[in-house]
Amino acid sequence: MFGGGRSSFDQGQSQKFKGQDYNAELELELKDIYTTQQQILTVNGAKIRLSIPAGVENGQVIKIKGKGGLGMNGGPNGDLFIKFNINNHTHFKREGNNLYQNVDLDLYTAVLGGEITVDSFDGKIKLQIKAGTVNETKGKLKGKGFPIYKKEGEFGDMIITYHLKTPTNLSEKEIELFKELQKMQSR
DSSP: OOOSOOOHHHHHHHOOBOOOOEEEEEEEEGGGGGSOEEEEEEETTEEEEEEEOTTOOTTOEEEETTOSSOOBTTOOOOOEEEEEEEEOOSSOEEETTEEEEEEEEEHHHHHHOEEEEEEETTEEEEEEEOTTOOTTOEEEETTOSOBOTTOTTOBOOEEEEEEEEOOOSOOHHHHHHHHHHHHHHHO
16 A cells, blocks of 8 residues: 555656756947957856857847756756847948948049048058049948858958048138139039
8 A cells, every 4th residue: 555656746856957047148349249259257156258259240149058057856957048239339330241331532532533541340441432433422342341150251241331521621722723613514
């Protein structure tokens, strides 16, 4: 009558439970995720070394298996979910892997053509401007955008929009020359 089997209470004690999943948020700057970053996070007193691949997206969540709460009765540890909040304090706008930049272009270079220098995340780039460039003209620099997530050496494009600057504080001579040009246009 009383022999042999385990009670239901004993069976419950041997059941394995996965540990609790943890959630964390990490604030980064756009310039920081242009390259792969190494960071050490402290989660519930434990230090976790984290490699953040270049090109992570704002709001992206990654899972680090087994770095959550401890499992019970030999069950697996929970996981750690990290959400990335990317702040952008640069003059670039990021959309996916492409970077967008507005560039001021003086009237003389727009009319006559010439060379200008623009910024990128990995230095300055020289560009040739065609004579007769109009306001809001767009140019694409292939492969000069943002790194593609987990695709080493691959980049999006940089899209540049030119904004013509009207000259101000003209000298008397410059005003005379513009008047001459105006007369020539009206003929």
